[in-house]
Amino acid sequence: MTAMNKAMSGEMSQAAPDLKGGDGNDTKSILLVGVGGQGTILASKILTIGLMEAGFDVKMSEIHGMSQRGGSVSSHVRYGRKVCSPVIEKGTADMIVAFEKMEALRYLDYLKKDGILVTNSEEIPSMSVITGQEAYPNDVLEELAKSCRNRVVKAAAMAAELGNPKTANIILLGTIIKSMGLEGIDWDKILEGNIKPQFVEINKKAIKVGMQAV
Amino acid sequence: MKKLMTGDEAIARGAYEAGVLFASAYPGTPSTEILENISGYEEIVAEWSPNEKVALESAIGAAVAGARSMVSMKHVGVNVAADPLFTWAYMGVNGGNVIVTADEPGMFSSQNEQDNRNYAKAAKLAMFEPADSQECLDMVKAAYELSEGYDTPVMIRMTTRVCHSKSIVEPGERVDVPIKTWEKNPAKYVCLPAVSRKLRVKLEERLQKLAAYSEESPFNVVELADDAAASCVAAAGQSVAGQSAAGGSDAAEVKKRIGVIASGISYFHAKEVFGSGVSYLKLGFTHPLPAGMVKSFCEGLDKVYIIEENDPYIEEFVRRQGVNCEIIGKNVFPSYGEMTSDVIRACAFGEKKQVFTPDAGKVIARAPSFCAGCPHRGLFYRLGKRKDIMISGDIGCYTLAAGAPYKAMDSTVCMGASISVGHGAQKVFNMTEKPRRVVTVLGDSTFLHTGVNSLINTVYNNSNTVNIILDNRITGMTGHQQNPGSGYNAKGEPAPMVNIEELVRAIGVKHVKVIDPNDLSAVDDALDECLKLEEPSVIITRWPCALKKFSKEDKAEFSPLFTTRNKVDAERCIGCRACLRCGCPAMSYDAASKTVVIKAEQCLGCNVCAQICPKDAIVKA
Secondary structure, three states: OOHHHHHHOOOOOOOOOOOOOOOOOOOEEEEEEEEOOOOHHHHHHHHHHHHHHOOOEEEEEEOOOHHHOOOEEEEEEEEEOOOOOOOOOOOOEEEEEEOOHHHHHHHHHHEEEEEEEEEEOOOOOOHHHHOOOOOOOOOHHHHHHHHOOEEEEOHHHHHHHHOOHHHHHHHHHHHHHHHOOOOOOOHHHHHHHHOOHHHHHHHHHHHHHHHHHO | OOEEEEHHHHHHHHHHHOOOOEEEEOOOOOOHHHHHHHOOOOOOEEEEOOOHHHHHHHHHHHHHOOOOEEEEEEHHHHHHHHHHHHHHHHHOOOOOEEEEEEEOOOOOOOOOOOOOHHHHHHHOOEEEOOOOHHHHHHHHHHHHHHHHHHOOOEEEEEEHHHHHEEEEEOOOOOOOOOOOOOOOOHHHHOOOHHHHHHHHHHHHHHHHHHHHHHHHOOOEEEEOOOHHHHHHHHHOOOOEOOEOOOOHHHHHHHHHOEEEEEEOHHHHHHHHHHOOOOEEEEEOEEEOOOHHHHHHHHOOOOEEEEEOOOOOHHHHHHHHOOOOOEEEOOOOOOOOOOOOHHHHHHHHHOOOOOOOOOOHHHOOOOOOOOOOOOOHHHHHHHHOOOOOEEEEOOOOHHHHHHOOOOOOOOEOOOOOHHHHHHHHHHHHHOOOOOOOEEEEEEEHHHHHHHHHHHHHHHHHOOOOOEEEEEEOOOEOOOOOEOOOOOOEOOOOOEOOOOOHHHHHHHHOOOEEEEEOOOOHHHHHHHHHHHHOOOOOEEEEEEOOOOOOOOOHHHHHHOOOOOOOOEEEOOOOOOOOOHHHHHOOOOEEEEOOOOEEEEOOOOOOOOOHHHHHOOOOOEEEO
16 A cells, blocks of 8 residues: 555544545645755655655755855645645645744745744854844744744754764654654655665664654 | 656656757756756767857757757747747758747746747747646657658747656657658758748748647647536635635536636646636647637637736737637736746735735845855955946856945846947947946856857957956856866766967957956956056956866866865954955854854865955964
């Protein structure tokens, strides 16, 4: 039985996607946001391959080009029986994972009512902050808490503890897996097939650390 | 085996499966990955051309000689290639030819958002518009059959969301297509007026045949309203496509009399909003458009929504057919930007799903900036401090110098324009009492694209501009593609290398300086010297892009090649923050210690900041 079938027959965890079929409204939407260079693209690649192998229709959209140069980046991931648009509509994301806290605030308008927000506590100053044109506000997390329940994750510290700061993106992927009820997918196998052998073991641990963090 | 592919990867896969033997391109977002992926197939000759005109002409030659060929470019690249494009349509093909244009509704990485469907119409080409990656692959294969069957070049119009979105693709096998025989045929391939007058008539005949194909194309499909979905949504009492639903079967009937006509990605965005309860005419073959299909689709409908990005290309066609139903198009939807579900919903129904509105005052801007170690930093930091000059810029990462903290760019038009726009400006400034001096700036790849022609003009017409070529040894902004000056080709094999210094001397520039842009006094000295001249000059700033995979030639020529790091000596730092004005993302001000700190994991030791510090507080780590 594929993970999608399991999900549809209610055998997965209680957070399993509720796939009713019909008018395209079973599609789930996850938005990954961050700063160029934080690894959002790899995290969404692993996520989408896992979803595809579990039998879901999957679409992902991201913007390349000038945004690579330290700009704000976003990856839209959508999955279900049959996905139409690859782009998430504002106010409809089931989950937002912000790799940097200011980016959570920037994209908060994509989250649906009762949607899940996970924010990495990392703070990356933009060029306007570095050159002194703007100040980085010190109450970003408080501002987020005004709108919705925000699960703050210290992914950078957890990654350092694991022994490789670059695993922060996979820790954040772990928070998605747990929050969206995707534990039924064999993520170890997906990692083995898609990243360099020497990084597989540490990233398997990173996913588990992330799952425990939310 | 099923695979997740971007549209660009699927186009490349389609070219492979269709038996393409020759592919050419100039990099440009969002089209770049097409040729990058094609270059991985050893059966296909894959080339980076110096510009899009050359790329198309090479693909024309390959097709005339009998092979299936592909050329890909971003939307503005078609402007460069437009000269051969229009006459190529007259000639027709031998081996099939496909031209991929990647348009940018929303302008994520472009200077305009022109709608290149107008090119298919103006040049009288057949055109496909894929909506997802599987269609990219299928349409490429169909395009080659059509190209050879109807003796026409075929355009495939992509958009950013099709190019860069991933969706599931079922790849197939490659079919080897033998090279067709070339025969001398001046009545087809030599476009003299007498020949072209005959080909012009044939072109109209071909368009009529293609219009008939359009009516039967498997890529133009009607999806009738799903009864169940129509009544399900209607019964729930939701507003149905602008009609207030009374509930029950009446509302379902109303909904079934609503239609949507859409092409490309707009079809999927529309389906999110309208669901399955309305009927769709999904258009994948969009030049020529199917008149009969449009008329019969609209019959019996009360209202038809036409969802398309940018120009009212389909809408104008539908209106000309004199259909009886109400047409909702650009009178309601914008002719700019993307037609995402949010935009459709807001324009058609005045609704939005957004629930959270963050305090805009708390959201700081995060624009892209020069990377740590970027060789453009030193040059623009000093250039931006010059008064009484105009800086004529170009297309590349260095266009970011227009913003803070450098503010070192006064115009940007298109590829190669810096030198020629600067030339015209200098000629006029020279007519004034106190002539302002013009400095032009462009990259190595942009110089070889079309900047060379402009520099010939500057010398020939006796100008005195200062022209800076930022030679970072690669095509940077699009993600590191080789070019004729980099010493390698699209397949990564060693290739002859243009010597830019010798080239500009051969053009007739007598004053040429090659400098290290990380050396601020060398930048100042070169500018001082060149700005005094009454003749044109060229400054070549030669240092590799910090993100580049360095070649053995780079390692031999440049030292230290990002192997050192800088740090701040906190004892000597007075917290004046002068160094931060070089705009380096590795640096920040620490309010607690009142000193600047350099992130060791980001710093690449370019040393620009150390030369700015008035207290010599920035040292090697």
